[in-house]
Amino acid sequence: MIANTARFQQAIAKFDAANAQDPNQENFGGKSYPKELLYAQRMTSMLDQFAPNATEAVQLAVRSQHICRWKSPRNAYPMDGAGYKKWRTDLYKFHGETAGALMREAGYDDEMISKVQALLRKEKLKVNPETQMLEDVIDLVFLQHYLADFVGKYSSRYEEEKLLDILRKTWRKMSDSGHAAALKLNYTPEMLAVVQKALAVS
Numbered sequence: 001m002i003a004n005t006a007r008f009q010q011a012i013a014k015f016d017a018a019n020a021q022d023p024n025q026e027n028f029g030g031k032s033y034p035k036e037l038l039y040a041q042r043m044t045s046m047l048d049q050f051a052p053n054a055t056e057a058v059q060l061a062v063r064s065q066h067i068c069r070w071k072s073p074r075n076a077y078p079m080d081g082a083g084y085k086k087w088r089t090d091l092y093k094f095h096g097e098t099a100g101a102l103m104r105e106a107g108y109d110d111e112m113i114s115k116v117q118a119l120l121r122k123e124k125l126k127v128n129p130e131t132q133m134l135e136d137v138i139d140l141v142f143l144q145h146y147l148a149d150f151v152g153k154y155s156s157r158y159e160e161e162k163l164l165d166i167l168r169k170t171w172r173k174m175s176d177s178g179h180a181a182a183l184k185l186n187y188t189p190e191m192l193a194v195v196q197k198a199l200a201v202s
Helices: 005-019 035-050 056-063 081-106 110-120 129-153 157-173 176-182 189-200
Strands: 025-028 031-034
Touching: 005 035, 005 056, 005 081, 025 035, 031 035, 035 056, 035 129, 035 176, 056 081, 056 110, 056 129, 081 110, 110 129, 129 157, 129 176, 129 189, 157 189
Parallel strands: none
Antiparallel strands: 025 031
């Protein structure tokens, strides 16, 4: 339930306005969209399907999950395991600070801002139902909309194991409800075969 609809809509509008500045474009349905704006809209759409009664905090976190991500590119960090972890940690903080500032402009208090920031940091995954819900939606959006990109990236026989490992790790982060929803997604035959292959040995 949304406590103040006008305030909530203002925050969403601010998130979208920020993501609309993404210089990276993605084509979808014959149109070009700012990449992170399209991602945010896909996140909300998936949440509406997966958990239509999600709390206000989850709805806000879902919409701001990748807010302004292009401002902190992966290649700005060392391209190794330690660099990846540092990038991810800094991203969580960046997304939280960015979303929090926009929420404050929309009139949210520190309590709600802190809740959303904790979700964006993925605190208490597998323990906090709201954090788990956010993770499930993230993974469902990945499987539905971005798996094909990874299949294309890891196309060789040698690289296929990397792809299968990514899918297994994704699956382990999801809840039972997330698993059930994932198995009902509208995959192409090729994508379904990849998912089934990963799960067969997970």
